[in-house]
Amino acid sequence: MRALVIVDVQNDFCPGGALATEHGSMVAEQISELVHAPSQDYRAIVATQDWHIDPGDHFSDNPDFVDSWPVHCVVGTGGAEFHPAIDAERLDETFRKGEYSAAYSGFEGHAASDVDTGLARWLRERGITDLDVVGIATDHCVKATVIDALREGFGVRVFAELCSPVTAETGETALEEMTTAGAVIVR
Ligand SMILES: [Zn+2]
Numbered sequence: 001m002r003a004l005v006i007v008d009v010q011n012d013f014c015p016g017g018a019l020a021t022e023h024g025s026m027v028a029e030q031i032s033e034l035v036h037a038p039s040q041d042y043r044a045i046v047a048t049q050d051w052h053i054d055p056g057d058h059f060s061d062n063p064d065f066v067d068s069w070p071v072h073c074v075v076g077t078g079g080a081e082f083h084p085a086i087d088a089e090r091l092d093e094t095f096r097k098g099e100y101s102a103a104y105s106g107f108e109g110h111a112a113s114d115v116d117t118g119l120a121r122w123l124r125e126r127g128i129t130d131l132d133v134v135g136i137a138t139d140h141c142v143k144a145t146v147i148d149a150l151r152e153g154f155g156v157r158v159f160a161e162l163c164s165p166v167t168a169e170t171g172e173t174a175l176e177e178m179t180t181a182g183a184v185i186v187r
Pocket of ligand 1: 098
């Protein structure tokens with residue numbers, strides 16, 4: 001059984017946001033089409049959210065854009081909310097990560113409705129064996145989530161056109177790394 005995992009499609013990662021990726025809004029619209037497609041038969045649809053309160057040196061006034069970043073996705077701000085194209089009513093659960101430290105992978109998060117339940121357990125409890133992963137950013141949180149999913153034993157497909165990278169070049173490198181790790185890239 002297969003689930004759709006929508007990674008960090010939040011306003012701060014879309015054009016106009018604090019840490020915008022060029023294709024963020026376009027990807028959000030296309031993910032919405034996938035979610036609402038009559039033919040989709042996902043056992044579950046979940047999303048992750050970068051969800052910062054005080055994540056320490058994840059934030060910096062002089063970010064290196066590798067380990068430190070401008071302030072983004074602060075709980076209670078519009079930047080932390082899903083892009084408007086993402087229909088929260090269609091999500092079976094949201095997994096939040098990064099309250100007090102950097103967290104790139106959705107598997108570091110916990111269910112919004114139950115802080116004791118992580119993504120891997122939640123999926124296994126529903127008999128889910130395979131994942132389709134989409135979202136932002138290809139070269140950071142999508143990659144980290146995909147690598148962890150493979151490590152947890154899930155089969156993983158990545159829809160490359162439904163992922164938004166920080167740069168095209170680093171996005172392609174990330175997709176190559178995901179392939180090497182065992183993911184199937186769908187273009
Ligand atoms: Zn963050």
